[in-house]
Amino acid sequence: MTNPLLKINDLKTYFHTYNGIVKAVDGVTFELGKGQTLGIVGESGCGKSVTSRSILRLIESPGKIESGSIHYKDSNLLTLSESEMNSIRGKEISLIFQDPLTSLNPVMKVGDQISEAIGLHFDMSKQETQEKAKKMLDLVGIPSSEERYYDYPFTFSGGMRQRLVIASALSCDPSILIADEPTTNLDVTTQAQILDLLSDLKSRLGMSIILITHNLGVVAWLCEYVAVMYAGRIVEYGPVKEIFKNPQHPYTSALMECLITSDTSSQVDSIPGMIPDLINPPSGCRFHPRCNHAFDRCLSDDPRLFTYDKKRDYACWLKE
Amino acid sequence: MLNYIIRRIILLIPIMLGVSLIAFSIMHLTPEDPIIKMLGEGASEELVSELRAELGLDDPIHIQYLAFLERFFVKGDMGRSILNGRPVMSLIAGKLPNTIILAFTAMFIAIIVSIPIGVISATKPNSLIDNLSRIGALIGLSLPGFWLALVLMYLFSVHFKLLPPSGFYGPEYLILPALALSMRELAVLTRITRSSMLEVIKQDYVIMARSKGLAERSVIYKHALRNALIPIVTVAGLQFGRMLGGAFIIETVFAFPGIGWLTVDAIRGFDYPVVQASIMVMTTAFVLANLLVDIIYAYLDPKIRYDQD
Amino acid sequence: MIKLTKINSIFRVKDGSELQLVIRSIRKSRISILGIIIVAILILMGLFGPLLVSNTPYEMDIDDRLATPSLEAPFGKDEFGRDIFTRVLYGLRISLTVGIVVVSISGTIGVFLGLVAGYYGGISDSLIMRLTDIILAFPGLVLALAVAAAIGPNIINVMLILSFTWWTSYARIVRGEVLSIREEDYVTAAKVMGVKDWTVTFRHVLPNVIGPIVVFATLQMSYAILAEASLSFLGVGLRPPEPSLGVIINGGKEFLRVAPHVSALSGFVIMLLVLGFNLLGDGLRDSLDPKMRRI
Numbered sequence: 001m002t003n004p005l006l007k008i009n010d011l012k013t014y015f016h017t018y019n020g021i022v023k024a025v026d027g028v029t030f031e032l033g034k035g036q037t038l039g040i041v042g043e044s045g046c047g048k049s050v051t052s053r054s055i056l057r058l059i060e061s062p063g064k065i066e067s068g069s070i071h072y073k074d075s076n077l078l079t080l081s082e083s084e085m086n087s088i089r090g091k092e093i094s095l096i097f098q099d100p101l102t103s104l105n106p107v108m109k110v111g112d113q114i115s116e117a118i119g120l121h122f123d124m125s126k127q128e129t130q131e132k133a134k135k136m137l138d139l140v141g142i143p144s145s146e147e148r149y150y151d152y153p154f155t156f157s158g159g160m161r162q163r164l165v166i167a168s169a170l171s172c173d174p175s176i177l178i179a180d181e182p183t184t185n186l187d188v189t190t191q192a193q194i195l196d197l198l199s200d201l202k203s204r205l206g207m208s209i210i211l212i213t214h215n216l217g218v219v220a221w222l223c224e225y226v227a228v229m230y231a232g233r234i235v236e237y238g239p240v241k242e243i244f245k246n247p248q249h250p251y252t253s254a255l256m257e258c259l260i261t262s263d264t265s266s267q268v269d270s271i272p273g274m275i276p277d278l279i280n281p282p283s284g285c286r287f288h289p290r291c292n293h294a295f296d297r298c299l300s301d302d303p304r305l306f307t308y309d310k311k312r313d314y315a316c317w318l319k320e
Numbered sequence: 321m322l323n324y325i326i327r328r329i330i331l332l333i334p335i336m337l338g339v340s341l342i343a344f345s346i347m348h349l350t351p352e353d354p355i356i357k358m359l360g361e362g363a364s365e366e367l368v369s370e371l372r373a374e375l376g377l378d379d380p381i382h383i384q385y386l387a388f389l390e391r392f393f394v395k396g397d398m399g400r401s402i403l404n405g406r407p408v409m410s411l412i413a414g415k416l417p418n419t420i421i422l423a424f425t426a427m428f429i430a431i432i433v434s435i436p437i438g439v440i441s442a443t444k445p446n447s448l449i450d451n452l453s454r455i456g457a458l459i460g461l462s463l464p465g466f467w468l469a470l471v472l473m474y475l476f477s478v479h480f481k482l483l484p485p486s487g488f489y490g491p492e493y494l495i496l497p498a499l500a501l502s503m504r505e506l507a508v509l510t511r512i513t514r515s516s517m518l519e520v521i522k523q524d525y526v527i528m529a530r531s532k533g534l535a536e537r538s539v540i541y542k543h544a545l546r547n548a549l550i551p552i553v554t555v556a557g558l559q560f561g562r563m564l565g566g567a568f569i570i571e572t573v574f575a576f577p578g579i580g581w582l583t584v585d586a587i588r589g590f591d592y593p594v595v596q597a598s599i600m601v602m603t604t605a606f607v608l609a610n611l612l613v614d615i616i617y618a619y620l621d622p623k624i625r626y627d628q629d
Numbered sequence: 630m631i632k633l634t635k636i637n638s639i640f641r642v643k644d645g646s647e648l649q650l651v652i653r654s655i656r657k658s659r660i661s662i663l664g665i666i667i668v669a670i671l672i673l674m675g676l677f678g679p680l681l682v683s684n685t686p687y688e689m690d691i692d693d694r695l696a697t698p699s700l701e702a703p704f705g706k707d708e709f710g711r712d713i714f715t716r717v718l719y720g721l722r723i724s725l726t727v728g729i730v731v732v733s734i735s736g737t738i739g740v741f742l743g744l745v746a747g748y749y750g751g752i753s754d755s756l757i758m759r760l761t762d763i764i765l766a767f768p769g770l771v772l773a774l775a776v777a778a779a780i781g782p783n784i785i786n787v788m789l790i791l792s793f794t795w796w797t798s799y800a801r802i803v804r805g806e807v808l809s810i811r812e813e814d815y816v817t818a819a820k821v822m823g824v825k826d827w828t829v830t831f832r833h834v835l836p837n838v839i840g841p842i843v844v845f846a847t848l849q850m851s852y853a854i855l856a857e858a859s860l861s862f863l864g865v866g867l868r869p870p871e872p873s874l875g876v877i878i879n880g881g882k883e884f885l886r887v888a889p890h891v892s893a894l895s896g897f898v899i900m901l902l903v904l905g906f907n908l909l910g911d912g913l914r915d916s917l918d919p920k921m922r923r924i
Contacts, residue, residue: 056531082536089533102524105543107550107622117532152622168532331762338763342772349779458911462904464855466862467878467896474885474893565768569859573882583771584863587778599767599775606768 004031005208006055006176011068013047013054016061020279024050024063026232032176037202037209039219039240041255042229045275048212051229052178055210056089072176091121094169098181100161104153111137111149114168121172136167140197159190163197170201178210183218195221216255220244228252231276231286238312248314250291285316321618321625328614332607339607343599344388347592348381357590358402375399375593388596398597403589408597412579416601418488419571419578423563425494426501431556434506438513438552442521443540453510460507469500469573486575497574501567505559512555516548523547550620554613561609565602661912667905671898675721686716686872695888704894708880709870716872717895723873724902727788727857728850734792736846739799744834746800747807754804761797770856777865784873787857787866795852798845806838840917847910851903858899874899 568580
């Protein structure tokens with residue numbers, strides 16, 4: 001990719017717990033171009049959320065970003081000072097979470113929560129920030145923004161609250177929006193509405209999106225590129241159409257199969273076996289205990305990402 | 321919110337009735353004749369029957385109870401102290417403000433120290449301050465109030481002769497009793513600030529606030545503490561109410577002229593009119609303080625404040 | 630097909646292995662261990678100490694009044710020449726006895742009333758809850774103080790008063806659990822199948838309620854010990870010459886200037902004892918909290 005907006009290289013984030021070191025993100029590499037939407041899929045616990053928080057350096061002890069680099073425009077985010085990072089957060093790169101019920105401060109008016117970010121990054125009068133915040137409310141489809149600005153979060157439904165969170169995240173016109181499972185906690189109808197909203201905003205504002213989800217359907221709908229994560233690593237990465245048509249990694253194929261056979265919005269409970277222990281991951285290829293195609297090399301050697309077709313990468317010995 | 325408050329006030333009625341029943345019956349709990357207990361063995365027949373008539377002890381018990389209720393809630397006249405003949409309510413009116421001042425001072429000390437320490441403890445877990453404050457809080461909880469009072473008295477009044485040991489003739493007389501009284505609240509509030517902050521810091525909206533680019537200080541004080549304060553304020557309010565009635569041990573040790581010491585003296589001297597009246601006053605104050613805390617809590621939690629149901 | 634779980638989710642455990650987890654986490658918690666050690670030492674001292682010392686707590690030696698601590702009298706002598714160490718040992722016994730009795734009786738009353746209130750609901754629930762409110766309307770030890778003075782200051786009365794006013798927390802805990810259990814689907818299902826209400830409620834309430842009850846009981850021990858000492862200090866609990874720790878401190882308070890050790894040392898012992906139970910209670914609370922038990 002020429003001139004990527006975001007370039008992550010060999011990112012490692014470990015958690016130092018009582019029971020051992022949890023290697024939540026263990027060497028993740030990918031790129032994000034301007035205006036692109038990248039989906040990161042994987043089961044719960046595969047490291048996708050930790051990756052997204054690492055980008056904004058929101059990892060708290062006992063977690064620590066051990067090594068790697070995160071290049072955004074010209075700088076490596078991992079070398080910036082805290083205050084430099086603060087001018088990136090919210091303004092250049094924004095984050096939204098999956099649970100709209102807990103993402104908003106319950107004792108603060110919703111409008112203020114949006115204008116807070118605006119006032120932080122731009123030199124505007126209080127009046128102006130409020131005006132901009134109300135425009136954001138309109139943009140995400142909150143009716144009567146003029147009055148609703150002054151309401152508290154509990155007066156909004158789950159779907160509305162997610163819109164508020166999106167409004168807050170986009171209020172400063174970031175180049176990248178990281179959406180961590182934005183629709184998982186919503187009912188199916190509301191999910192569709194939010195996805196519509198994101199798609200609409202995407203074309204209107206031209207921002208890049210990293211969409212984290214375990215739902216392949218969402219990826220198919222919104223994303224151009226997809227990275228499949230397993231046990232803290234990316235096992236397959238490339239354009240959505242290619243991967244869906246022709247998955248190379250056995251894990252990706254297994255995920256696809258589940259999508260086809262079940263109707264539920266999540267297909268994670270159909271792959272036999274347990275997610276690996278990230279303190280003591282399996283030797284060799286981490287997927288080998290659950291892989292139908294595993295052979296001896298898989299137990300001893302850890303596959304790196306190979307490039308296939310010059311268009312995408314995957315990490316498996318099968319098709320070497 | 322009005323509904324919420326009205327409901328709480330209505331609940332007060334059965335509570336106060338129950339409380340007054342108990343306060344009233346204290347006098348009648350003794351196996352011996354209460355009059356003899358109050359006046360002493362050598363009292364003359366005349367005095368005994370005079371007092372008995374004055375207190376209405378010849379009437380049937382339910383009449384006595386109703387008269388008691390009337391005297392406290394309507395007339396505000398609870399008779400005279402057996403020990404010194406002064407009107408009970410004026411005695412109490414003289415001492416209650418002192419206890420309130422003492423409780424306020426103790427609470428002030430406790431809050432000023434405990435909240436910052438609790439916040440630091442929560443935001444820098446396992447640091448020196450965190451560990452020291454946790455141990456300190458545990459020790460503070462374990463100290464017997466009267467013992468701490470004696471220790472403070474020994475150190476500052478006897479040994480170093482810095483502060484007066486008893487009475488209340490100026491602000492310096494407040495220091496030792498307030499310190500002793502504040503210790504337990506300090507410990508409790510530090511712990512609850514710490515645990516409340518720890519809970520809140522984990523919440524998504526705090527991480528969201530950080531992801532907006534807010535400086536850590538703003539995140540902690542504007543977002544986290546504002547939410548953590550709700551349970552802290554509740555506990556602080558309850559503790560304050562408790563102090564109004566529970567300061568009697570400290571007051572007794574320091575001979576501080578508050579309602580607590582008055583009550584203890586009256587109990588030891590079997591001065592039943594004073595005992596009944598002061599128990600009623602202390603309990604009423606406590607109950608009202610609880611009500612106030614409930615109202616403050618309703619105000620702080622927007623869900624209750626703006627709930628139109 | 631095995632259901633996948635997040636690494637940091639709570640694993641469902643059967644009741645049997647739940648106990649193992651609890652014990653394991655108690656062993657890991659240094660706070661609990663410290664509390665257990667302190668309490669154990671003091672309990673042993675209270676139980677067997679009196680048998681090992683040669684003098685009785687009442688023996689006076691007026692010539693030796695207010696003697697400072699020495700080898701034969703490690704805590705010194707009080708205002709009547711009595712050996713303070715001996716009196717403290719007997720005082721420990723008194724404190725522990727009061728604690729255990731109060732916790733047992735109030736626990737029994739509280740659990741029973743909580744079950745009744747939660748199970749039968751309606752009027753009995755309202756009555757019991759109002760009674761709770763009334764008792765809790767008296768701040769601190771005021772009620773105990775007044776009643777103790779009225780019916781006579783002695784150890785039995787103190788224990789009874791405390792037991793009959795401190796059952797409220799147990800009742801609340803149990804009632805809360807019963808109420809939340811009643812709503813659960815499996816209770817309705819069981820009822821439909823004809824299983825007696827009582828059995829279902831009992832079997833599901835008890836395991837969930839044991840944790841908070843044990844934690845509270847431990848903390849209540851420390852409250853009871855402090856309460857007895859305070860009441861005795863004021864003269865409405867035990868009275869001299871009984872060797873209650875509160876009595877000892879009270880006796881020494883007149884002599885702070887010349888012999889601070891009398892009040893100081895016995896107070897320190899109370900503090901240690903209470904601290905031990907507080908540490909134990911804290912440790913237990915942390916061990917029994919499911920969130921602390923994983924990773």
